[in-house]
Amino acid sequence: MPDLDDTAAPERPLLLIVDDDPLISDSLAYFLAGTFEVLTSHSRAHCTRLLRQLRQPPRLALVDLGLPPLPHQPDEGFALIGELLALSHEMRIVVLSGQHEEALGRHARTLGATDFIAKPADPAQLRKTLLDSLNFQDPPQAATPLLGHSEAMVKLRTQIGHYADSPFPVLIEGESGSGKEIVAHQLHQETGRKDKPYLALNCAAISPTLLEPTLFGHAKGAFTGAAGARAGYFEEAGEGTLFLDEIGELPLELQPKLLRVLENGEFQRVGETQSRQSRARIVAATNRDLKKEVREGRFRADLYHRLSVFSLSVPPLREMGEDRLLLLEHFRQHFAQQGRQGAFDLDPAARAQWLSYAFPGNVRELRNIVIRLTAKHAGQTVTPQQLAAELDLPALAEPNQSGDDRDALMQSALARLRQDGPGFELDRFLAQWERAYVDAALHLTQGNLSQAARLLGINRTTLHARREKSGRGGEDSDVS
Template sequence: MTASEVLDALIPLVEDLSRDLPERERYRRLLTTLRTLFPGDAAALLRLDEDTLVPLAIDGLTSDTLGRRFRVSDHPRFAALLSSEEPTRFPADSEMPDPYDGLVHGVSGHLEVHDCLGCPLLIGGRPWGLLTLDSLDPERFDTIDMNTLQAFLSLAAATVSVAERIDTLERNTEEERQRAEAYRQASGQGSRELIGSSTAHQQLVNEIRVVAHSDLTVLITGETGVGKELVANAIHTGSPRANKPMISLNCAALPDTLVESELFGHVRGAFSGASSDRRGKFELADGGTLFLDEVGELPLGVQAKLLRVLQNGQLQRIGSDSEHKVDVRLIAATNRDLADEVREGRFRADLYHRLSVYPLRVPPLRERGRDVLLLAGFFLEENRARLGLLSIRLGQDAQSALLSYNWPGNVRELEHMIGRSAFKALSRHRERPRILTLTAADLGMSANHGGELLTAAPSAGAADAGEANVTDFRSAVTAYERTLVSDALERNNHNWAAVARALGMDRANLNRLAKRLGLK
């Protein structure tokens, strides 16, 4: 490439520095220029987040790569790149495993990366992240011009710096962010993030950002498994209360007799077993946020007392005449239609209106398009680390099946499917593979019928096709019942009373069903 051609490629990046561009578009243009100057098969920009590299933009890699989170200690090549201030090219025969093996877009089979070039990006003298360039041709980067590469890296660092400055202006002060992060780590809250790039997901993120800065009561609605608790965590983390505790209570996981004590506390001797004074969730959350999950399960008597606390901020522990003043921001969540519950007399209308000051709907996975591949990438990377593999990838038929499936169980169903399928697929290999590729069949899905789940096969030796169909139908019904009860058990922390309420079943009937399904 001539000097003139290099200049022509770099000038648009310089012009972009003064433009107001979305971060995603800014980084996309950066990778496009990189591949123009240094042709290869794949490129990626990754940001260093503590000990983990987070992909921000990719070109030539499979879509699920954006959902992966690469722990540096698990990937010696990434560690080597970050330990140097200069670009590093690995020998084609390097014994270090490559994190992108099997992830190059459009390549079938287990073909591995053969030429790998990585460049650390330094901002303020500190490592910000990496730019990587990979090729299946082991000699692709033999004639690379280091001066051109250094010029590009300088512009890349400037691009990242501009994006970082814009991002900083849009967030709270660094001091507030650090306090929130310190509390999150100290309190042991999960570190999972909201992953997605679809329009529906971005709209949700924007609404979270808006309501987080207020003190409004939020009612999060959505189907089971969409991630309502993650949304609640994001609201708290982005709020002025972020350096105060966030206390959670699953209202469906407790017997009716204990819900009131959990919320408001009790004094010694208030009831049988109350051997000492105990603060409730409201007092523990004083100054911070209280998250009530499955709020639609609250008994009517407790609803009235909750309404009183929300109205005047005062509560009484069970058995006490003293009142306690609390300052709590309430976030509630439910998978029920509370308006219908009000009409049916199962939920107080005044409490419903008090909770739904800012209703926030979390979209189901089927409305989020290709987000399913990003989320799958995140879960694949989690399972890769858990199983000790170099890489777990999705075959093309698996990707198509995931995109076609309706996801009644939403993100939770996807997470369980990936974990289960990876384990089963690995167990079928006599020798441990370097790269594990999951097919639609491994996921238990049909690649040819809209991504349907495969039901149990008819029993061998059935008398005729009619009997086989009956057997298949019964197996499918049993599998559905088992999934329904198992998911309810997980949501309610294996509290059978709460499961019975959630499923609208008599406790004795649920016990008999659980025994028949082998769950008890």
């Protein structure tokens, strides 16, 4: 196990393995030890406590979906994916699932996992998947513009321009994976403070006992381990921007001190009585419903109102139309250059499938899909079948399917409903499946409507009507 207090960067990347079976975790650790420095954990709760002791989070995690307390249920594994990404947005997560749980593995990717592997895992393939996930690094925030021409993205950029030079706080809200940290950085870049410091602090990544001295600084001897006085983020930000990510994780007892800074700029280092002044512009972000948190007593109403003088809502990817193609091109070229290999391309049917997919995991899911396609199909043209293997589109249950298959599909449906809640739309989800099968049939028959209809088990008139309904009528020829 690595030394939790060691500040030296390890020569091998740190890999976190989370599995409740010690035989599996020990075997994986033994096999992967030559490539990675391995840290193991046996549960979601233990993992969270362990990571908050580290000075830097691991760059890579391998997570078993079937964590306790309920064996062979994905809830704990799904929840841990969200918690790990809250601790570090850059972390790459590969999940392990059972042989009959492919649908669960696919869904884990919509929650932010880079990829999944069925158990028992082939050791060589596991190592390759982990290295592929790690080797593709995101472009820096400064080189990641807010791409898009959709109405939702134009509105967001307009609001950023309006709010940029105001000294008042800005609250950025949006679904997980939608790119809130990119919006925060863009907000800083468009202000007169852009030459001043830009500091970002993830409130979920630090132990609650260390969050106060991290924010406000501390005097020498203020607590065990405080060998000298140290400035906190509010001081170090100076007259620049302080971005507080995952603000919904701020402990309730610390919220009045943040409120005081927002109201009059005053704060004190831990262990001091001297008041100091902050002139930093505060930007906060959350994927939580803070109004609900206020109603349930986990977030102060007065702090919420101070933080949300201006609010920005980052649109989910499903509302951005053809902007999904711009993001595809952005990441496709970036990862191809990084891997020093040719970029993949999508054939026309796969391109249509890309536009029809809802991307429930937003930009993070899109990025991970591009990473997998780059690793598997560099320099090639991707077909709908190859693309479908990377999407969360499990096969529809058939009457003769086994009980295991039906159970896996039901678990996938349960997971999606838990994630999307009231935002789930059955008609849209089923229409997405229908478009994917229609596109695949047309691809296989080279656009021949009659042959595609026979392949799908419907008549030509029905196929034409369904294509007209989806806005794709007239795109293909029928040579029959």
